[in-house]
Amino acid sequence: MPERMRVIKKEDYFLKVELVGEDHTIANLIAKYAIRHPNVTYAAYNIEHPLVSNPVLIIRTRDKRAVEVFREVLEKILEDVGRVEERLSRLLLE
Numbered sequence: 001m002p003e004r005m006r007v008i009k010k011e012d013y014f015l016k017v018e019l020v021g022e023d024h025t026i027a028n029l030i031a032k033y034a035i036r037h038p039n040v041t042y043a044a045y046n047i048e049h050p051l052v053s054n055p056v057l058i059i060r061t062r063d064k065r066a067v068e069v070f071r072e073v074l075e076k077i078l079e080d081v082g083r084v085e086e087r088l089s090r091l092l093l094e
Helices: 024-036 066-093
Strands: 004-011 014-020 040-046 056-061
Touching: 004 066, 014 024, 014 066, 024 040, 024 056, 024 066, 056 066
Parallel strands: none
Antiparallel strands: 004 014, 014 056, 040 056
């Protein structure tokens, strides 16, 4: 996950976060996972200039606070990465 995040705007059902020092890789991963969450109505990111800008992630939700959904999305990513790591470890030990 991003080492640093700067909250640009936080409302009950809206979150805009800058992913400091990151690029398309992590921003796209988070946006793709977020859009699959049942409470997310919109998830995307933007990088104004790829050489000098950080990605800005936007999540809009319904029925559940955006910050809570964002936390759940990050936990799901970590869970899936752990599962992949476990499978790779088993394969390498065979």
